[in-house]
Amino acid sequence: MKQRIDKLFFLLFLIALTNIVNAQKTGDLDSTFGKNGVLTLDSLNSIAYSVAIQPDGKILVAGSTGGSQKENGFYLIIRLNSEGTLDTSFANGGILKDRLDSSGTNFIHDIIIQKDGKIIAVGYVYPKNENYFKLLILRFNKDGSKDKLFGNGGAVVEKFSEFCDGGSSVDIQSDGKIVVSGVTNFISEMSSPLCLRAFCLARYNANGTLDKKFGNGGKVVTTFQDGADFGTQVALLPDGKIILAGNVGDSLANSGDNFTLLRYNSNGAIDKSFGIKGKVTTVISETHFDLVFSLAIQPDGKIIVSGTTGFGKKGDFVLVRYNTNGSLDNDFGTKGKTITKIGNGQDIAFSLAIQPDGKIITAGFSAFQNIECFSAARYTKKGFLDESFSPDGRINTPINEGMNSRIMSITIQPDGKIVAVGVYTNTSNTYIAIARYIGL
Numbered sequence: 001m002k003q004r005i006d007k008l009f010f011l012l013f014l015i016a017l018t019n020i021v022n023a024q025k026t027g028d029l030d031s032t033f034g035k036n037g038v039l040t041l042d043s044l045n046s047i048a049y050s051v052a053i054q055p056d057g058k059i060l061v062a063g064s065t066g067g068s069q070k071e072n073g074f075y076l077i078i079r080l081n082s083e084g085t086l087d088t089s090f091a092n093g094g095i096l097k098d099r100l101d102s103s104g105t106n107f108i109h110d111i112i113i114q115k116d117g118k119i120i121a122v123g124y125v126y127p128k129n130e131n132y133f134k135l136l137i138l139r140f141n142k143d144g145s146k147d148k149l150f151g152n153g154g155a156v157v158e159k160f161s162e163f164c165d166g167g168s169s170v171d172i173q174s175d176g177k178i179v180v181s182g183v184t185n186f187i188s189e190m191s192s193p194l195c196l197r198a199f200c201l202a203r204y205n206a207n208g209t210l211d212k213k214f215g216n217g218g219k220v221v222t223t224f225q226d227g228a229d230f231g232t233q234v235a236l237l238p239d240g241k242i243i244l245a246g247n248v249g250d251s252l253a254n255s256g257d258n259f260t261l262l263r264y265n266s267n268g269a270i271d272k273s274f275g276i277k278g279k280v281t282t283v284i285s286e287t288h289f290d291l292v293f294s295l296a297i298q299p300d301g302k303i304i305v306s307g308t309t310g311f312g313k314k315g316d317f318v319l320v321r322y323n324t325n326g327s328l329d330n331d332f333g334t335k336g337k338t339i340t341k342i343g344n345g346q347d348i349a350f351s352l353a354i355q356p357d358g359k360i361i362t363a364g365f366s367a368f369q370n371i372e373c374f375s376a377a378r379y380t381k382k383g384f385l386d387e388s389f390s391p392d393g394r395i396n397t398p399i400n401e402g403m404n405s406r407i408m409s410i411t412i413q414p415d416g417k418i419v420a421v422g423v424y425t426n427t428s429n430t431y432i433a434i435a436r437y438i439g440l
Contacts, residue, residue: 024438027378027390029397030417033436034084038399040424041432046076048421048432049123050111050409057082057413061421061434062111062121065097073105074098075123075136077144084434091144100155104128106136110169114176117142122167122180125157134158135165135182137208151208158210160184160200160221169233169295173240176206181234181244184221198223199231199246199262215268222262222270231262233295233305240266245295245305248281258283259292259305259320275326282328284309284318284337293364294352302329306352306362309339316341317349317362317377333383340385342366342375342394349377351410353418355439359386363420365406366396372404373397374420374435399424399433407435416440 024030029037046065053059059080066074074097079090086094099106104127111121119140126133135158139150146154159165167182184200199222203214210218222244231246242264249257259282263274270278284290292307303322308315317340321332328336341347345367353361358381366375374397378389385393399405405424412418416439424433 025390026388026438026440027395028438030436030438032083033417034434037436038397039080039084039434040399041078041434043076043432045073045430046432047423047430048076048078048408048434049107049109050121051411051419051421051434052111052113052119053411053413053419054113054117058087059084059419059434060111060113060119061432062108063408063421063432064105064107064123065432073107073126075106075108075121075138077108077111077119077121077140078432079144080434084436089143096140096144100125100136100157104130107166108136108138109167112170112172114172118147119144120170120172120178122170122182124166133166135160135167135180135202137167137170137178137180137204139208149207156204156208158202160202160219165200168231171234171236173236177211178204178206179234179236179242180204181231181246183230197230199244201231201234201242201244201264201268203268213267220264220268230257232292235295235297235303237297237301241271242266242268243295243297243303245292245303247291249289257289257291259290259307259318261303261305261322261326263326273325280322280326282320282337284320284339290318291348293348293350294362296352296354296360298354298358304352304354304360306349308346308348308364310346314345314347316347317364319349319352319360319362319379319383321383331382338379338383340377340394342377342396343368343373345370346372347375348406350406350408350422351420353410353412355412355416357440359389361410361412361418361439363407363410363418365404365422368396371398371402372406374399374405374407374422374433376407376410376418376420376437395437397435399435400426405433412439 048063065076077096079087107123124133137156139147201220203211247257248260261280263271301324319338321329343366349362350364363376378386408422418437
């Protein structure tokens, strides 16, 4: 009799648990992940910049840990099981922590998974005894070991100029070639000794060597007149052309940055059929700095970028959609643009993802009474807030009461759940934070 009662109680418990899970609404934290939907990792001075989902559902999180900008920092990759526990079959108990320079620092800004399961990461290395950082590309095997067949023992260190170079984004062509975007600095002849920024692209063969058929010996540097130019995201089009999103400003005039798109042909030459001679510039605000942080291509070829207007002030999330020729899509938002106020302070959308149903998610952080929290918004295909997502299309998650937290990257699992990674801080240190939300 007792066994029957115990089995009955256990059955009722399972039914109750199932009902709780099923009762979760779109936009809620996923209670099956971490602790009530949130996982924090207490590695000192750490930050997560990028996230990717493996075909088996495991979650890769990449960033840096354990140092300042110039010394004692390591690149970091963490692999989690689908429920948010460390995957102990990866690297050292689920955590890959290393650096190229024994006393400098290494950052990973973006990560992507090849078709064969190998992992590509891009960012920069800052040798302690040098004054400038260099672009860094790493490749790892499925188990987290370095792929010794790539570059020099699994790493490529690249320079575009005699000054600072860093990688911000990576994509992989169908033929396995690797396209990396980022920023390089140069001395302008008009404004010397002012060091200015330029868009940069590089393409590598699958073994990590520069593809000499691309641009100038594998590299492309695009500058505008004395601009403060920064390429933040790269994406490949089905026809082999390359979209680079970023920002263009005038350093000499100290004017605000504007949203900018560039399109290149598959050989690295500017595609002059796009926008005006290959370039599209969109002014969101005449008086504020407007910064692009993320880029995505819809299945129909339309281009979506997200970022912020009013950077450094009480800014807002910005979402812009373009037609395939670079013109603003007037069927989206208000003449192609959607501006969303989230909190009562600075709002910045660092990341963007498109759901299988065409709805669009932007994520970053919002400030409420000077405290920043994980924030996201979901939009319909037409660019308006989707009120079926959370109470009004917007969600805000404080990771630790009284501490600032920011989403740096999001991705969407095959089951529609949204994984967000980033950072939370106390008065002196930063720590990795990961959250998962119900998406569909």
